[in-house]
Each structure stands twice: as structure tokens, then as C-alpha cells.
Amino acid sequence: MDKANVAKSYKLGDRSTSDIIVRLRNEEGRPEVIYSHSFILKTKSKFFAEKLCQTNPISCIEVHCSDYDYDYHVELLRRLYLPEDSLLDSWDSVRSAVGILQVAATLYCEEITQSCIQYLEAVPWEDKEEEEILKAVSKLGPIAMPILARIQPVDLNATKNVFLSAIRFATSIGGPCPPFGDELKTSAQEQVEYMLGEDEDTPLVMADEEVKTEVRTGLLKICLSFETGLSSLLLESDDLISKTAENRVIQSLADLEWMCTILPKMDLMKDFVANWAEISGNILRVVEDKKLDSLMWGFKVKLIEVTAKVLEAVGYGNVILPSPCRVQLLKTWLPYIRKIKPLLDSMGDEDTGFPYKMDEELCQSVEGAIVSLILALPSNDQADILADWMKAEQVRYPDLSEAFELWCFRTKSSKRRLLEGLDSVGEDSATLSLDLSH
Secondary structure (H helix, E strand, O other): OOHHHHHHOOOOOOOOOOOEEEEEEOOOOOOOEEEEOHHHHHHHOHHHHHHHOOOOOOOEEEEEOOHHHHHHHHHHHHHOOOOHHHHHHHOOOHHHHHHHHHHHHHOOOHHHHHHHHHHHHHOOOOHHHHHHHHHHHOOOHHHHHHHHHHHOOOOHHHHHHHHHHHHHHHOOOOOOOOOOOOHHHHHHHHHHHHHOOOOOOHHHHHHOHHHHHHHHHHHHHHHHHHHHHHHHHHHOOOOOOOHHHHHHHHHHHHHHHHHHHHOHHHOOHHHHHHHHHHHHHHHHHHHOOHHHOOOOHHHHHHHHHHHHHHHHHHHOOOOOOOHHHHHHHHHHHHHHHHHHHHHHHHHHHHOOOOOOOOOHHHHHHHHHHHHHHHHOOOHHHHHHHHHHHHHOOOOOOOOOHHHHHHHHHHHHHHHHHHHHHHHHHHHHHHHHHHHHHO
């Protein structure tokens, strides 16, 4: 009878044919004695083979295990009795395969170890299972490479290519991809943000010129789509704007808001600010058209949110612009913000269910950015903006009194310094005349 047929004739736990006992030592008092067969044990495990090759014959082999891995030891012993071609089909979960793999590695069961690795390499893992897998394979050496290949860091070029593809998808323009709608695009945007998180490859990817060019291209594409879609609203034949046209513009604006979250991480926020400043006049021309007077309130609030990010970037010095550009940015958006806030408030007062409001956080963000922007301007430009603010009907928001107080203080200080400078020049001239007369 050949070895395969001999193996088939054995069954784990069969006391009538057993010639060796495996005793599992544990502290929980669970059944410990398992009737086995020396032929199977020494054929499938180097650990058992060494024990059974000792000079003095033995009838029992003790194996120490904990309550945690007791079941895995039992499962491993059962699999020692399976033909090699049946092993792969015997695995039913990642958790059990990982547990048995650790036992197999300890007892030097090569067949079972290889089968575990083949199974784990091919099936999906949960995040929480990955640490256990890494722990199990960390001591296995080269044979564990198929598993490690799934989780080892990819080279920089591969990372860059994945990032470029994600950016193209995240900034794509056009209809949704059936049957997923906009879910794939949203997912791509989320993954781009995740990939820009702190790790050793991120700075290298973000600094790559090809990556920056792709991001700039995506930004320009979204800006153009937004501006085109917005202008098309005025071409709608009916008094009401079609829902499709409105949704298209809102989606483009949402994409621009998303760009505001990734561009600062790549030192490209200046590109966004420059594009926004360029199209701001056209945006307000459309939004303030009488056709949209009482429409698209959610869009108008979102517009303020995106503008707030621009004002913050410039006002707090994260994006450096010449003073004429900063003045123009303020003079473009300040009147609109001053007008839209009380309109939204009044609609909320009339209808308590009105959902579109500038919340407190947004209000403070806009006001703080505007005050910082004003205080960084030349004093004459500050004076123009503050004078215009005080002439307006709405002076409560944004409240520029802090900027006004500082402007007054600085104006007096600068005048005093000027007079002191003139007095000093006069004294120096008088001293010089006396010296010459002698």
C-alpha cells in the first residue's frame, strides 16, 4: 500500500488505529488528549518528525498552547490528515487561516503554511485583519512575499500615476457614470484628499511638476465649466431656471470648493485665487441679475463659502497679491456680501424653515478675513473702503469697526511721526547754519 492510501486509512481521533497521543497543554482545563498517527505527524510536520525520531520510543507528544490558539492547534491537526489538493478548499475565513498559519509556522508544517499563504494572498481582508496578517507572516521569510506584495509601499512612479488618474477623475466634467451617478467622482475626490495626507511619499508627489500641471489643468477646466454654466442660466427661456442647469452649476461650485481643500496642501492656492479674481465680475453679473433675484439661495450661500476661502487665503497672507489686486477683490465682493447677508436673514425671519443661511462660523470667517485684508492695504485705500462702508445702509455686517479704529490710530500715529520728522529736520538745519556761521 502506497503512502497516499495509508494516509487515507487514518482518521484523527481514531483510538483503535492511533499509535501516538498529542497532548495540548493549556491553562483552561479543556480536553487535551488527541489520538493521532505518527506516520501522518512526521510526514506533515518537522516539529513532530524530530520528536518521533528520538532514540527512545514515545507514546505522547506535548504541545503547549494558550486558550486563544487551542482551537487553531486542533484545526491544524485535522488538516494534517487532508490530501494536499484538498487543503486550499478547506479555508473558510481570513481569521482562521491567520490563526492556523501561526501554529503551522511554529510546528513547521510546510504544506499547510504554503496553502495558508496562497489563500490569504488571494482573498480580500478587513483593515483590522491586516495587522494580524502582518504579525503572522513577519517571521516566515521569503515564502511570505506573495502576501507582503499586497501591502508593501509602491514605488514613487506608481504612486504618481495613481494620483494623476485620481485627479483626472476627480476633476472630470460631464454627465455621471451610470449606474453609479456622481458616487465615483466623489470617491475619487475623497481618495485624492486621503493620498495627500502625511506620509513619506506625499511631499515628493506634490512637488512633481507633472502632478502640479494636472491639478492646474483640472482647476481651469472646472472654472471654465462653472463660468459657462453660470452664464447659460441667463439664456434659459423660461422665468424659472431648469433644475438640470441649476444642478450643473451647483456641482461645479462644489468641485471648486473641493479644490480649495487640496490646493493649499500643494502650494497652489494662488492659482485658485487668481482664477477666482478673474471670473468674480462675471459671477456677480449673473448672480445679481434680476432673473435670479429670488432663486438659487443655496447656491448663493455656497458662493459666499467659496469666496470666504479666497478672502482668508489673501487676508491672512497665505497667498500674496499686489495691493491693487487685493483692493479689487474687496471692492468686488464686499458690496455683495453686505447685501446678501440681510436678505438671507430676513427670509429666515419670515420662514423659520428657510434652510439657507450664513451660519455663525461662516459669518465670523468672512468678517475676520475682510478686516485682515483691509488692515494690510495702503492707508488711502483703507480710507476709501471704510468711507464706503459707513455710507452704506448696512453697517452691522460685516462689522469693520475694528479696522476703522486701527485706521484712526495709525493715521494719528503716522501724522505725529511726520511732524516729529519735520521738527527734527528743522533742528538739524538750524544747527548746520550755526556751524557754517562760525
